[in-house]
Amino acid sequence: MPRISRITGRALPMRGNDIDTDRIIPARFLRSITFDGMEQHVFEDDRKSAGGPYNRHPFDVKHFQGAAVLLVNSNFGCGSSREHAPQALMRWGIQVIVGESFPEIFFGNSGMIGMPCVTAAPADVAALMDLAERAPATEFAVDLVAGTCRAGQLTVPVSLPPKMREAFTSGAWDTTGMLLDRFDEVREAANRLPYVTGQALS
Amino acid sequence: MGETLLKKVWDLHTVRQLPTGQTQLFIGLHLVHEVTSPQAFDTLRANGWTVPFLDRTFATVDHIVPTLERKRPFLDVMAEDMMASLERNVRDFGIRFVGLDDIRQGIVHVIGPELGLTQPGMTIACGDSHTSTHGAFGSVAFGIGTSQVRDVLASQCLALEPLKVRRIRVTGTLSKGVYAKDVILAIIQRLGVQGGNGYAYEYAGDAVDRMSMDERMTICNMSIEGGARVGYVNPDDTTVNYVRGRPYAPPPDQFDRMAAWWKSMASDVNAVYDDEVEIKAADLTPIVTWGVNPGQSIGVDDRVPDPASTSDPKAVTDALGYMGLTPGQSLEGMKVDVAFIGSCTNSRLSDLREAARIVKGRHVAPHVKGLVVPGSSTIAKAAEDEGLADVFREAGFEWRGAGCSMCLGMNPDKLEGNQVCASSSNRNFKGRQGSPTGRTLLMSPAMVAAAAVAGEVTDVRELL
Numbered sequence: 070m071p072r073i074s075r076i077t078g079r080a081l082p083m084r085g086n087d088i089d090t091d092r093i094i095p096a097r098f099l100r101s102i103t104f105d106g107m108e109q110h111v112f113e114d115d116r117k118s119a120g121g122p123y124n125r126h127p128f129d130v131k132h133f134q135g136a137a138v139l140l141v142n143s144n145f146g147c148g149s150s151r152e153h154a155p156q157a158l159m160r161w162g163i164q165v166i167v168g169e170s171f172p173e174i175f176f177g178n179s180g181m182i183g184m185p186c187v188t189a190a191p192a193d194v195a196a197l198m199d200l201a202e203r204a205p206a207t208e209f210a211v212d213l214v215a216g217t218c219r220a221g222q223l224t225v226p227v228s229l230p231p232k233m234r235e236a237f238t239s240g241a242w243d244t245t246g247m248l249l250d251r252f253d254e255v256r257e258a259a260n261r262l263p264y265v266t267g268q269a270l271s
Numbered sequence: 272m273g274e275t276l277l278k279k280v281w282d283l284h285t286v287r288q289l290p291t292g293q294t295q296l297f298i299g300l301h302l303v304h305e306v307t308s309p310q311a312f313d314t315l316r317a318n319g320w321t322v323p324f325l326d327r328t329f330a331t332v333d334h335i336v337p338t339l340e341r342k343r344p345f346l347d348v349m350a351e352d353m354m355a356s357l358e359r360n361v362r363d364f365g366i367r368f369v370g371l372d373d374i375r376q377g378i379v380h381v382i383g384p385e386l387g388l389t390q391p392g393m394t395i396a397c398g399d400s401h402t403s404t405h406g407a408f409g410s411v412a413f414g415i416g417t418s419q420v421r422d423v424l425a426s427q428c429l430a431l432e433p434l435k436v437r438r439i440r441v442t443g444t445l446s447k448g449v450y451a452k453d454v455i456l457a458i459i460q461r462l463g464v465q466g467g468n469g470y471a472y473e474y475a476g477d478a479v480d481r482m483s484m485d486e487r488m489t490i491c492n493m494s495i496e497g498g499a500r501v502g503y504v505n506p507d508d509t510t511v512n513y514v515r516g517r518p519y520a521p522p523p524d525q526f527d528r529m530a531a532w533w534k535s536m537a538s539d540v541n542a543v544y545d546d547e548v549e550i551k552a553a554d555l556t557p558i559v560t561w562g563v564n565p566g567q568s569i570g571v572d573d574r575v576p577d578p579a580s581t582s583d584p585k586a587v588t589d590a591l592g593y594m595g596l597t598p599g600q601s602l603e604g605m606k607v608d609v610a611f612i613g614s615c616t617n618s619r620l621s622d623l624r625e626a627a628r629i630v631k632g633r634h635v636a637p638h639v640k641g642l643v644v645p646g647s648s649t650i651a652k653a654a655e656d657e658g659l660a661d662v663f664r665e666a667g668f669e670w671r672g673a674g675c676s677m678c679l680g681m682n683p684d685k686l687e688g689n690q691v692c693a694s695s696s697n698r699n700f701k702g703r704q705g706s707p708t709g710r711t712l713l714m715s716p717a718m719v720a721a722a723a724v725a726g727e728v729t730d731v732r733e734l735l
Contacts, residue, residue: 092702101352152416244419
């Protein structure tokens with residue numbers, strides 16, 4: 070797998086806590102047997118609805134087009150386990166998400182497709198969002214090795230579980246490969262299970 | 272020091288520690304459905320992989336199923352495409368499958384338990400976040416995404432981070448008109464929609480001990496709405512008696528030994544938890560959500576919050592605005608357009624019985640569209656046999672075929688415009704029920720039945 074250690078690009082701030090995957094990609098777009106074209110429907114209903122917390126949805130703001138770094142608040146991606154959500158974001162162009170916190174399923178789904186979710190302190194996320202809104206042309210650099218997000222004069226710490234970080238930076242994040250690697254051990258594990266063998270442990 | 276069920280099941284299923292710091296966990300049961308699997312099967316094909324544990328894999332169709340006209344091909348060509356794709360995949364890979372013409376078909380989280388596939392002490396995975404439902408049996412059940420579906424198909428394993436355990440003890444007795452649904456909504460209200468991130472929720476206490484499996488499934492089902500990917504109840508006699516005799520239950524000559532093993536997997540009395548919470552059952556009232564996440568709820572006789580008095584005024588203002596509510600308003604008397612009884616949370620026979628008890632001899636309000644969607648074709652048949660379907664039809668409800676229906680807007684059952692739906696489902700996210708401006712009020716099936724006949728949100732306790 071490709072090594073993922075440093076991601077650079079402009080940033081897109083998507084404010085709000087508890088943004089769920091139904092909002093990221095409404096269920097009707099899951100009626101497909103591929104992920105092709107998912108990016109066309111990112112936040113579709115939010116973007117079409119009048120009003121809301123924005124005059125214009127961040128994904129429609131001209132300056133944010135082509136952004137690679139998504140900035141979010143807490144619990145981004147909660148709800149449904151649909152991988153279509155991180156797929157849609159990644160296919161739109163997002164390569165890394167910096168946020169206050171992530172629910173496990175979304176965090177895992179994003180990592181599985183090579184789009185790391187890294188966490189930062191709420192005050193730091195706020196500062197990054199302010200900067201991206203004030204100066205949208207600013208180049209952001211998320212460095213997984215250094216554990217930092219740099220933008221303009223700003224450098225804030227970002228974190229990822231250490232071994233997960235190693236996996237991304239060394240290109241060893243192919244889970245299927247790892248899980249199939251020592252398959253005899255999988256068979257051994259299965260043969261320890263009473264409901265597989267039919268033999269209850271005493 | 273004692274161990275929790277989570278630790279026992281986790282350790283027993285551990286294959287090895289991975290270089291990523293994750294645990295490679297063997298999955299005892301993989302449930303597959305049409306939405307999250309097609310891309311996974313494609314990857315298997317592209318790599319020439321097979322499914323090595325076919326006897327631990329089971330597929331059905333639920334999300335896209337039309338509940339009115341199930342004839343093939345479906346009118347929705349995209350749904351037909353997904354259905355045909357699943358049929359091809361299960362045939363090519365040799366996976367057991369129950370399709371629409373099979374009485375065993377239904378919502379994956381309803382039929383797993385119903386068929387006896389779901390058993391205590393197992394690890395279970397399914398490409399759906401409500402997989403936590405199966406934890407009601409004392410299994411450890413994970414909702415997963417498509418890449419993980421691929422992993423389980425190809426290796427029967429998942430790479431996972433360890434979880435902490437929070438024990439939530441529900442003590443005392445629930446009042447009349449207060450149900451398992453109200454218990455889980457109260458838990459989410461108290462601990463928040465993020466409160467369970469990083470945790471498995473163990474539901475315990477005498478109120479849970481007395482609950483039926485249907486009720487325990489309702490509670491475990493919505494663990495994910497509280498942020499907990501996994502929720503479970505320790506197996507006991509209620510669990511054992513439910514599983515006994517089901518099609519995939521252990522055969523009679525092995526059953527008692529397996530049942531003894533199941534019970535041995537329960538958390539030890541001296542188990543140590545990472546956190547403990549107590550909920551007093553007697554304090555609970557029927558709960559209704561007022562906002563756009565399942566934590567935004569109040570007791571039916573309370574009032575919706577004033578944003579100024581909350582920790583996130585902007586989010587509360589936004590939610591109230593979306594729902595068309597004003598701060599301090601009561602929900603009682605709020606007009607509803609649709610009443611939906613169904614979903615993997617509340618579509619089981621006991622849910623239908625309780626709702627039917629309320630609508631019997633009454634009629635759905637003229638302006639309300641009432642929908643009853645049983646969780647499985649087996650439940651539909653049982654409900655028809657005992658006359659429940661007639662009760663609903665006579666009261667003016669539509670009686671439909673089994674499926675996910677109006678829970679999520681992937682099939683023809685959808686809200687229109689900004690309709691308000693009293694719903695026994697699990698999510699009130701913006702647009703969740705298929706209309707981008709649709710409004711969902713989550714509540715127990717009995718409360719939905721009450722709202723249907725009153726035409727507005729009403730306290731079911733007054734109808735009992």
